[in-house]
Amino acid sequence: MILDLDIGNTLSKWRLKDADSSEIRSRGAVWTREEWRPGADIPDLDVVEAVRISSVARKAVLEETVALLHRRVGTVHVARSTAEALGVTNGYEEPGKLGVDRWMGALAGYQLAGGCCAVDCGSAITVDFVLPGGRHLGGYILPGLRLMKESLKLGTRNVAIDPDSEAEELLEPGRRTVEAVNHGIYMAAVSAVNRIYSEVCDQQGVALPMMLTGGDARVVSRGIQVPHTVWPDMVYGGLEACFPLTAAERSGRMSGAPRVPAPVALEKIRAALAFSMLL
Numbered sequence: 009m010i011l012d013l014d015i016g017n018t019l020s021k022w023r024l025k026d027a028d029s030s031e032i033r034s035r036g037a038v039w040t041r042e043e044w045r046p047g048a049d050i051p052d053l054d055v056v057e058a059v060r061i062s063s064v065a066r067k068a069v070l071e072e073t074v075a076l077l078h079r080r081v082g083t084v085h086v087a088r089s090t091a092e093a094l095g096v097t098n099g100y101e102e103p104g105k106l107g108v109d110r111w112m113g114a115l116a117g118y119q120l121a122g123g124c125c126a127v128d129c130g131s132a133i134t135v136d137f138v139l140p141g142g143r144h145l146g147g148y149i150l151p152g153l154r155l156m157k158e159s160l161k162l163g164t165r166n167v168a169i170d171p172d173s174e175a176e177e178l179l180e181p182g183r184r185t186v187e188a189v190n191h192g193i194y195m196a197a198v199s200a201v202n203r204i205y206s207e208v209c210d211q212q213g214v215a216l217p218m219m220l221t222g223g224d225a226r227v228v229s230r231g232i233q234v235p236h237t238v239w240p241d242m243v244y245g246g247l248e249a250c251f252p253l254t255a256a257e258r259s260g261r262m263s264g265a266p267r268v269p270a271p272v273a274l275e276k277i278r279a280a281l282a283f284s285m286l287l
């Protein structure tokens with residue numbers, strides 16, 4: 009079995025993949041911490057022959073995790089942000105400073121679709137762009153939905169936005185505090201992503217396929233106006249592409265990869281942008 013780990017600031021996601029059949033056997037999420045209890049927080053390591061890790065947590069968390077895994081597992085791959093990988097050149101002035109989860113998302117998006125706009129809706133919302141040809145432009149970081157809500161300190165933090173709620177409802181004026189906060193942060197997130205996408209496609213003269221991942225991807229997706237796809241395993245896709253272990257991975261396939269969304273015509277994006285500037 010292969011254990012894939014996506015250690016975020018808040019949550020750590022894991023998935024267990026069968027190395028022979030390439031099937032995903034189980035998955036889970038736990039709070040990010042320094043000490044993992046194999047068999048409880050993460051799967052029993054006896055069945056694991058290789059681990060792949062993407063981590064944006066504090067250095068100590070990664071060090072403790074890697075030390076624990078090295079004692080029990082033969083192969084431990086830790087992803088790093090580099091200046092170049094898999095045909096993509098990192099747009100950061102200091103490539104190592106780009107969050108490795110963003111780098112994994114950008115690489116997965118490029119491997120699947122060529123150029124892409126990769127949006128990760130987690131503790132932070134990040135939007136990264138890779139042009140056809142592989143130039144990563146850099147991106148945008150904004151607070152995630154939960155962080156925005158917590159920053160308001162209105163006692164509404166424990167009422168999450170229902171991921172099944174309709175975008176139309178969420179975009180209406182709220183008539184209770186909880187509603188006003190939820191609708192406000194939702195509007196902030198989706199209007200930022202919509203605008204960022206249009207601005208960058210306009211500047212670069214190319215309509216890029218958009219992919220969303222992260223804990224809040226589904227609800228954010230409802231407010232995104234352009235064609236896009238939700239890809240929960242996008243960070244894992246980057247790990248598969250960087251450290252291929254199965255036959256399917258070596259031939260470039262990523263588990264759970266969606267169909268590439270056909271982007272809307274650039275002229276339409278430009279017309280919508282021009283319209284929004286008139287308002």
Ligand SMILES: Nc1ncnc2c1ncn2[C@@H]1O[C@H](COP(=O)(O)OP(=O)(O)OP(=O)(O)O)[C@@H](O)[C@H]1O
Nearest residue numbers: 016017018019129130131132152153154222223224
């Ligand atoms: N059980 C949960 N605990 C915390 N957040 C959750 C939970 N379920 C869903 N969420 C939502 O997921 C978001 C967190 O996204 P994600 O699952 O990508 O993890 P994360 O570790 O916070 O992200 P990051 O990788 O950016 O640190 C929160 O904003 C929250 O709204």
Ligand SMILES: CC(C)(CO)[C@@H](O)C(=O)NCCC(=O)O
Nearest residue numbers: 064105106107108109110132149
């Ligand atoms: C922005 C987050 C927190 C998103 O998970 C992560 O990618 C990170 O810690 N990045 C480092 C800073 C940067 O990407 O510029």
Ligand SMILES: [K+]
Nearest residue numbers: 016109128130
């Ligand atoms: K993330």
